[in-house]
Amino acid sequence: MAAVKTTSEVTLNRLAVVAVLIITIIFLAPIYWITATAFKPRNLATTIPPTVVFEPEISPFVKLFLRRSQLREQPTAEEYAEAPWWERLVFDGGEKIVRDGKGNVQLSGYPSRFMNSLIVAISSTVLAVGMGTLTAYGFSRFKVAGEQDWLFFILSTRMLPPVVVAIPMFLMYRWFGLNDTHLGLIILYTAFNLSFSVWLMKGFIDEIPKEYEEAALVDGYTRMEAFFKIVLPEAATGIAATAVFCFLIAWNEYAFALIMTRRDAQTAPPFIPSQVGSGLPDWTVIAAGTFLFLIPVAIFTFLLRNHLLRGMSFGAIRK
Amino acid sequence: MTHIELRGVQKWFGSVQVIKDMNLEIAGNEFIVMLGQSGCGKTTTLRAVAGLETIDEGDILIDGKPVQHLKASDRDIAMVFQSFSLYPHMTVYENVAFPLRATGMSRADIDTSVREVARVLRITDLLDRKPSALSGGDMQRVAIGRALVRKPKAMLMDEPIGALDAKLREQMRAEIKRLHMKQGSTTIYVTHDQVEAMSLADRIVIMHEGVLQQVGTPDEVYARPQSLFVAQFVGSPVMNVSEATLKDEGGAVRVHYDPGDAGFEFPRELLGKLNGHGAGGLSLGIRPEGVLVSREPQAGYVPVEAHIIEPLGSHDIVDLKVGEGMLRARTPAGFVPRPGEVVHARIDPAQAHFFDTGSGKSLGIRL
Numbered sequence: 279m280a281a282v283k284t285t286s287e288v289t290l291n292r293l294a295v296v297a298v299l300i301i302t303i304i305f306l307a308p309i310y311w312i313t314a315t316a317f318k319p320r321n322l323a324t325t326i327p328p329t330v331v332f333e334p335e336i337s338p339f340v341k342l343f344l345r346r347s348q349l350r351e352q353p354t355a356e357e358y359a360e361a362p363w364w365e366r367l368v369f370d371g372g373e374k375i376v377r378d379g380k381g382n383v384q385l386s387g388y389p390s391r392f393m394n395s396l397i398v399a400i401s402s403t404v405l406a407v408g409m410g411t412l413t414a415y416g417f418s419r420f421k422v423a424g425e426q427d428w429l430f431f432i433l434s435t436r437m438l439p440p441v442v443v444a445i446p447m448f449l450m451y452r453w454f455g456l457n458d459t460h461l462g463l464i465i466l467y468t469a470f471n472l473s474f475s476v477w478l479m480k481g482f483i484d485e486i487p488k489e490y491e492e493a494a495l496v497d498g499y500t501r502m503e504a505f506f507k508i509v510l511p512e513a514a515t516g517i518a519a520t521a522v523f524c525f526l527i528a529w530n531e532y533a534f535a536l537i538m539t540r541r542d543a544q545t546a547p548p549f550i551p552s553q554v555g556s557g558l559p560d561w562t563v564i565a566a567g568t569f570l571f572l573i574p575v576a577i578f579t580f581l582l583r584n585h586l587l588r589g590m591s592f593g594a595i596r597k
Numbered sequence: 598m599t600h601i602e603l604r605g606v607q608k609w610f611g612s613v614q615v616i617k618d619m620n621l622e623i624a625g626n627e628f629i630v631m632l633g634q635s636g637c638g639k640t641t642t643l644r645a646v647a648g649l650e651t652i653d654e655g656d657i658l659i660d661g662k663p664v665q666h667l668k669a670s671d672r673d674i675a676m677v678f679q680s681f682s683l684y685p686h687m688t689v690y691e692n693v694a695f696p697l698r699a700t701g702m703s704r705a706d707i708d709t710s711v712r713e714v715a716r717v718l719r720i721t722d723l724l725d726r727k728p729s730a731l732s733g734g735d736m737q738r739v740a741i742g743r744a745l746v747r748k749p750k751a752m753l754m755d756e757p758i759g760a761l762d763a764k765l766r767e768q769m770r771a772e773i774k775r776l777h778m779k780q781g782s783t784t785i786y787v788t789h790d791q792v793e794a795m796s797l798a799d800r801i802v803i804m805h806e807g808v809l810q811q812v813g814t815p816d817e818v819y820a821r822p823q824s825l826f827v828a829q830f831v832g833s834p835v836m837n838v839s840e841a842t843l844k845d846e847g848g849a850v851r852v853h854y855d856p857g858d859a860g861f862e863f864p865r866e867l868l869g870k871l872n873g874h875g876a877g878g879l880s881l882g883i884r885p886e887g888v889l890v891s892r893e894p895q896a897g898y899v900p901v902e903a904h905i906i907e908p909l910g911s912h913d914i915v916d917l918k919v920g921e922g923m924l925r926a927r928t929p930a931g932f933v934p935r936p937g938e939v940v941h942a943r944i945d946p947a948q949a950h951f952f953d954t955g956s957g958k959s960l961g962i963r964l
């Protein structure tokens with residue numbers, strides 16, 4: 279039967295499309311702004327009104343990745359002519375690239391910060407989701423003495439705003455020598471995410487009928503094998519959703535990263551705003567750093583999008 | 598030819614005893630149906646045999662060896678669940694092959710076994726599908742296939758067709774019977790549906806509140822119920838049961854089904870057989886087909902009024918008003934034309950059952 283729509287339904291439908299478009303524009307505007315700024319020449323980044331049409335250039339990225347300093351004097355015509363194209367871009371911005379004694383260029387702090395972010399976010403996500411899934415499985419399938427109290431205790435670790443404990447954490451970390459180490463941040467983010475991961479995964483695992491595992495048990499598998507062969511594949515959606523949330527929290531975390539790390543283990547969030555350039559803040563470099571910082575999250579979320587959509591509604595609707 | 602035995606099995610859930618001193622021997626290749634209402638302990642017993650539930654006391658023996666301390670995976674028993682429990686992320690083929698993969702069998706052998714079972718169960722066309730794309734009957738075939746493929750020592754089935762609609766249930770019942778006749782493995786089948794039990798079982802085990810009530814062939818439990826519970830649980834419509842009183846009237850004995858009725862005639866030998874039994878009160882049980890109905894007055898027949906008529910096509914079930922009580926009779930279709938009609942009835946002494954009301958036990962009297 280063909281769907282026949284009345285006039286009012288058509289109007290409502292069009293209104294909904296318009297509303298969705300407006301909301302989409304509002305949500306995408308900051309992303310457009312960052313992306314556009316990342317490709318602007320420095321002098322167009324802060325114009326009022328904003329420059330919309332411009333010739334995109336790559337110089338903010340060159341500046342983001344390389345160490346540079348303020349030019350004292352203009353480069354000579356020879357220096358300028360000999361310089362590769364990317365160095366000229368830096369000259370044009372009134373800066374020069376810092377070279378070591380052998381004339382090699384040096385990387386800025388950004389690549390290592392970016393790597394730190396990846397290391398810390400991925401490790402803590404794997405740990406939090408892995409431990410959370412096992413814990414949730416235990417609570418879901420076995421009789422645990424004081425189960426409700428334990429679960430409440432696990433949840434209660436999230437009841438305090440994390441920053442409240444920042445100073446005691448800092449002192450503890452100094453005592454243990456965990457300040458400015460990858461391990462320190464990984465432990466911290468895992469602890470943050472664990473309670474969340476346990477609760478979310480418990481919801482997902484509770485939804486998987488016990489009988490699947492019992493079938494596997496009588497089919498000749500041990501409980502451990504049943505867990506890996508039956509429960510994990512069945513919980514894939516939940517694991518994916520939980521992983522995305524944990525990854526986002528660890529990837530975006532700012533306050534503790536600012537307090538607990540300085541150089542070696544510093545992640546990108548506290549580093550990017552410190553890139554004020556030499557002299558006035560160079561918003562194009564900050565935008566370039568932010569733009570690159572968005573990409574892993576976009577890829578991760580895109581890859582898991584089907585699981586995520588199901589995961590949201592799956593976890594939300596409980597009996 | 599696997600022989601299973603339960604010896605003095607006891608099981609508590611907290612303070613509730615769900616299995617009370619259960620003793621049962623199951624012969625090789627036997628098809629046993631455990632029948633009882635929900636919560637009677639039949640599923641718990643089955644799960645205990647499978648190893649999914651621990652027992653608190655007693656022994657479970659498979660081929661003479663105690664297995665109550667073995668894990669489910671080490672008992673070599675297959676089970677079909679009511680919800681089928683097909684692994685949703687695997688295809689039908691993978692589902693059926695799953696138990697074989699646990700044994701470390703070679704790929705080629707697994708393939709041969711899976712295809713053989715698929716052929717027997719007529720699911721070859723479905724092997725590439727996911728369980729979500731199957732109908733209820735097909736899911737059940739796959740679940741049985743997964744249980745059969747390993748050639749287990751015994752098959753356990755927990756209401757395997759309870760989730761299907763009536764017509765499909767009937768069809769699958771026949772299929773399970775055919776399969777058992779062909780494969781012949783020791784089977785324990787749990788159901789609350791007495792029709793399923795009667796049609797499938799070699800022997801029926803009737804349970805009530807954790808206690809084994811009677812074990813016997815379908816014929817035995819139907820024709821010679823050992824207790825009021827079994828008498829009223831097996832058979833549809835339910836057996837008529839009422840407290841009865843006896844009157845000795847010289848030539849015959851009158852048994853009053855209801856205090857207000859005229860009494861039904863029974864042979865005198867009943868008195869001798871009763872001989873003081875039924876001290877806790879006497880109950881008379883009679884199945885609807887044991888109530889004989891006649892349109893014309895006959896010797897020994899009592900006039901009664903037809904109250905409700907349930908036409909069932911092949912026959913009618915007629916509620917006869919006997920005193921204040923009701924006696925359900927089975928008559929040929931249309932035998933009693935309309936409610937309110939007066940007909941004549943008697944109780945066939947050969948089909949009457951007598952119970953001690955107090956203990957609920959059958960007095961074992963046959964006339």
